[in-house]
Amino acid sequence: xxxxxxxxxxxxxxxxxxxxxxxxxxxxxxxxxxxxxxxxxxxxxxxxxxxxxxxxxxxxxxxxxxxxxxxxxxxxxxxxxxxxxxxxxxxxxxxxxxxxxxxxxxxxxxxxxxxxxxxxxxxxxxxxxxxxxxxxxxxxxxxxxxxxxxxxxxxxxxxxxxxxxxxxxxxxxxxxxxxxxxxxxxxxxxxxxxxxxxxxxxxxxxxxxxxxxxxxxxxxxxxxxxxxxxxxxxxxxxxxxxxxxxxxxxxxxxxxxxxxxxxxxxxxxxxxxxxxxxxxxxxxxxxxxxxxxxxxxxxxxxxxx
Numbered sequence: 001x002x003x004x005x006x007x008x009x010x011x012x013x014x015x016x017x018x019x020x021x022x023x024x025x026x027x028x029x030x031x032x033x034x035x036x037x038x039x040x041x042x043x044x045x046x047x048x049x050x051x052x053x054x055x056x057x058x059x060x061x062x063x064x065x066x067x068x069x070x071x072x073x074x075x076x077x078x079x080x081x082x083x084x085x086x087x088x089x090x091x092x093x094x095x096x097x098x099x100x101x102x103x104x105x106x107x108x109x110x111x112x113x114x115x116x117x118x119x120x121x122x123x124x125x126x127x128x129x130x131x132x133x134x135x136x137x138x139x140x141x142x143x144x145x146x147x148x149x150x151x152x153x154x155x156x157x158x159x160x161x162x163x164x165x166x167x168x169x170x171x172x173x174x175x176x177x178x179x180x181x182x183x184x185x186x187x188x189x190x191x192x193x194x195x196x197x198x199x200x201x202x203x204x205x206x207x208x209x210x211x212x213x214x215x216x217x218x219x220x221x222x223x224x225x226x227x228x229x230x231x232x233x234x235x236x237x238x239x240x241x242x243x244x245x246x247x248x249x250x251x252x253x254x255x256x257x258x259x260x261x262x263x264x265x266x267x268x269x270x271x272x273x274x275x276x277x278x279x280x281x282x283x284x285x286x287x288x289x290x291x292x293x294x295x296x297x298x299x300x301x302x303x304x305x
Contacts, residue, residue, distance in 0.1 A: 008065065
């Protein structure tokens with residue numbers, strides 16, 4: 001049986017496709033990974049085609065794949081598909097890293113779900129309430145691979161045994177990338193103390209980095225309380241990147257967005273705007289102005305003009 005796995009978006013290895021690869025290889029099937037929705041001239045005739053999309057903006061890639069390969073099974077948070085991988089592999093835990101040979105870190109979840117129900121987030125509907133998943137050592141794939149963990153947890157400190165897993169990270173001398181961020185609104189002093197002891201990094205494991213978000217101006221007080229909790233524990237503000245959702249709230253003005261940006265800049269953290277609507281030209285321009293750090297050289301009014 002010939003199987004095609006299609007990685008439609010995202011820079012990280014796709015866990016769902018890795019599970020599908022492990023499952024089909026265990027059945028003796030031939031598996032091929034592609035990052036294109038189009039059929040290659042030299043590809044074989046496939047018996048089964050899968051596709052995975054993380055972002056809703058990849059809808060056009062999903063449609064192209066389904067046009068190119070009628071009958072393809074497509075899923076992921078970027079789709080409205082009801083397809084569940086557990087229905088295919090029976091809930092097996094095995095994943096196949098070999099389809100991403102250049103990736104040497106370890107990828108996975110120590111928890112699933114989230115305590116919050118943000119209207120713009122798919123996690124509560126997809127995963128439900130916060131619960132524990134794998135241990136740190138279950139995520140790590142062992143020697144000879146580096147002790148680098150890319151954790152996809154949406155709410156690490158919301159799981160009941162977060163402290164045990166934090167101790168595993170620290171005692172095991174793991175480098176960790178909290179890829180989906182830490183919720184500053186819910187962080188507590190004990191959690192912040194453990195964070196400060198961890199070797200937290202960006203996804204390339206080159207720069208010290210923690211990620212969090214300030215998406216709504218009305219959360220200002222609780223967000224900055226959490227930010228102070230982090231810095232009081234010894235985490236440098238310059239190591240914290242704060243995602244700003246922009247262009248989502250009805251009637252939101254650029255002045256309101258600029259207010260959040262200035263508050264973050266004054267706090268010494270790194271603002272990173274995330275555009276909800278990719279077609280919103282003014283918000284996209286603001287995003288470029290911030291991400292490229294042009295604000296250090298060009299005033300917003302001049303750049304906007």
